Amino acid sequence: MDKLNGMDTEGMLKESLEAGRLLVNNHLQSLLDESLTNGHNEVVELAGSVLMAGGKRLRPVLSILAYQLAGGEDEDRVMSMALAFELIHTATLVHDDINDSAKQRRGVATIHEKAGVAKAIIAGDWLFVQGFGLGGSYDSRIVSIMTECCADIASSELKQLNHVNNLATTPEDYYSIIRGKTAGPFAAGCEAAAYIAGASEEETVALRRFGMELGVTFQLVDDLLDILGDERMGKLRGADVVEGKMTLPLIHALTLLHGSSRERLAEIIANFSDNLWSELIDLLNEAGSIEYVRTLTQTHLERGLQELQIFPKSDLRTIIESLAKSVIDRHI
Amino acid sequence: MDKLNGMDTEGMLKESLEAGRLLVNNHLQSLLDESLTNGHNEVVELAGSVLMAGGKRLRPVLSILAYQLAGGEDEDRVMSMALAFELIHTATLVHDDINDSAKQRRGVATIHEKAGVAKAIIAGDWLFVQGFGLGGSYDSRIVSIMTECCADIASSELKQLNHVNNLATTPEDYYSIIRGKTAGPFAAGCEAAAYIAGASEEETVALRRFGMELGVTFQLVDDLLDILGDERMGKLRGADVVEGKMTLPLIHALTLLHGSSRERLAEIIANFSDNLWSELIDLLNEAGSIEYVRTLTQTHLERGLQELQIFPKSDLRTIIESLAKSVIDRHI
Numbered sequence: 001m002d003k004l005n006g007m008d009t010e011g012m013l014k015e016s017l018e019a020g021r022l023l024v025n026n027h028l029q030s031l032l033d034e035s036l037t038n039g040h041n042e043v044v045e046l047a048g049s050v051l052m053a054g055g056k057r058l059r060p061v062l063s064i065l066a067y068q069l070a071g072g073e074d075e076d077r078v079m080s081m082a083l084a085f086e087l088i089h090t091a092t093l094v095h096d097d098i099n100d101s102a103k104q105r106r107g108v109a110t111i112h113e114k115a116g117v118a119k120a121i122i123a124g125d126w127l128f129v130q131g132f133g134l135g136g137s138y139d140s141r142i143v144s145i146m147t148e149c150c151a152d153i154a155s156s157e158l159k160q161l162n163h164v165n166n167l168a169t170t171p172e173d174y175y176s177i178i179r180g181k182t183a184g185p186f187a188a189g190c191e192a193a194a195y196i197a198g199a200s201e202e203e204t205v206a207l208r209r210f211g212m213e214l215g216v217t218f219q220l221v222d223d224l225l226d227i228l229g230d231e232r233m234g235k236l237r238g239a240d241v242v243e244g245k246m247t248l249p250l251i252h253a254l255t256l257l258h259g260s261s262r263e264r265l266a267e268i269i270a271n272f273s274d275n276l277w278s279e280l281i282d283l284l285n286e287a288g289s290i291e292y293v294r295t296l297t298q299t300h301l302e303r304g305l306q307e308l309q310i311f312p313k314s315d316l317r318t319i320i321e322s323l324a325k326s327v328i329d330r331h332i
Numbered sequence: 333m334d335k336l337n338g339m340d341t342e343g344m345l346k347e348s349l350e351a352g353r354l355l356v357n358n359h360l361q362s363l364l365d366e367s368l369t370n371g372h373n374e375v376v377e378l379a380g381s382v383l384m385a386g387g388k389r390l391r392p393v394l395s396i397l398a399y400q401l402a403g404g405e406d407e408d409r410v411m412s413m414a415l416a417f418e419l420i421h422t423a424t425l426v427h428d429d430i431n432d433s434a435k436q437r438r439g440v441a442t443i444h445e446k447a448g449v450a451k452a453i454i455a456g457d458w459l460f461v462q463g464f465g466l467g468g469s470y471d472s473r474i475v476s477i478m479t480e481c482c483a484d485i486a487s488s489e490l491k492q493l494n495h496v497n498n499l500a501t502t503p504e505d506y507y508s509i510i511r512g513k514t515a516g517p518f519a520a521g522c523e524a525a526a527y528i529a530g531a532s533e534e535e536t537v538a539l540r541r542f543g544m545e546l547g548v549t550f551q552l553v554d555d556l557l558d559i560l561g562d563e564r565m566g567k568l569r570g571a572d573v574v575e576g577k578m579t580l581p582l583i584h585a586l587t588l589l590h591g592s593s594r595e596r597l598a599e600i601i602a603n604f605s606d607n608l609w610s611e612l613i614d615l616l617n618e619a620g621s622i623e624y625v626r627t628l629t630q631t632h633l634e635r636g637l638q639e640l641q642i643f644p645k646s647d648l649r650t651i652i653e654s655l656a657k658s659v660i661d662r663h664i
Contacts, residue, residue: 091457095457099449122486151370161450
């Protein structure tokens, strides 16, 4: 991804993301092709159907950009790690989709839908294994970062399962879950990138923190989209509410409201159906919860951007900053 | 595991296995304890319930013995790899048990039985990740061996699923499945042990082949036990037949029999119930299938032992040889 001169920031960002996405896709496809020649046809086909079904490759592209920002010059050196995290991310999606009985992922049928749960578990395992296989080409610090990240994902997923339909879920519970499950992989990908680039410990920590704040922002935006919907994204609203996942707007409103409003909100969450949407939104607005979470997305984004100040101003830093900002409106 | 003088071979083997088992258990428990202090309580508890529920630790003990036979002198150097394979083995059991709807494993309730499928998938993932985390402390050759082994497991499991109740399964299909799923991990554990010990390429290949033959023997014995049962082991017979898994005695009989015997066998396999046992055994005996598989266990065992001849005779080699032989009667 060359730096681009003479373009506005949005243009630079778009070019950079598109180049990164294509690069990552090419490498992932090569990896699948190589496994095919080793005779793993069916598992490669199943895992590949979700892996290659699109997606913005935000995580690996961010890792590559973080590597460059940290002074890394040979993109090939960071690629295996960036791919490793994408493979592991996809593995968790395949297994999560089983648990959520999801019908589609990235616009195609989920693996358990088309081939059954048994094969979907195995395809997810294969993706995990490929991810760790790539990670093992680095020294043990990278493997430690990956292992800790994955252990945190597992713990937070269990915690999230335990909090389904739990109206007493606190903001602390919520943050602990999303840091482990969503933000942790962003943080780990940035930290690993900095380490591979040979960055100082201070820079490595700054990039880790940037990733964490960006990941938190990402999840908060996801929570808002689940309630507000986003026709541009083709994203259906309400999936989390239906599944009983306690998103921050709900947690906030349950904490803030009292009396009959609190009671009614609890009823709506416990027995949600589509005709309750406008009432739910009214209650969230009464509690100021949507505005509250919107403000928090800004707060976490700004904290993340602050961490980048350790690096000198450059086109690359501007691209990463505008990538971070773009997470809030998800136009990317 | 010190070498023991002045004892008969069986005594040496028993001492060696017991010492190895305790050593492996202590290390696994430390690993769980460390993860507990890192706050991963529930996933550690779930994964630990199956990981620590007993088991002979045949695979990791074999790796340690192979390391020593290959000239390795510092047991600590091979331990992480030996544990890694045991963790991965347990991960596959946890995920397999979901697919087989198994109620018990190693005498305790399976994770999906007591905590649901979602948590069992996550606990299995956690075990995989811990295994690869340990593997990543070695250089990339070890990680490659592990990755390839796990990819083969995944492919063979899919193949096995595709062959459930498939009466046209050939011996070639069967061997391809059990080499990937059962024997491959034995082979990989021995190969990795030799590599860590700094063995020559020739010795490394010999130990890999030994592991593969031993693993095949192990699976053939398992097939026989499924049909003949073994009260000493508390193993229930018939689980494979009920699940429609095509074991070698069945495949052999389906190939050898013809006319009404072949027809009746096909009927029995397709609609098995407990009152058909004696008829099934009669048909297998008519085809000579049980005797055939028994002979094969000897053939593969001897091929494996032959590979060990590359190493000079020693107490240690005798222990490994007698460990291999003991697989056939599973007294160990």
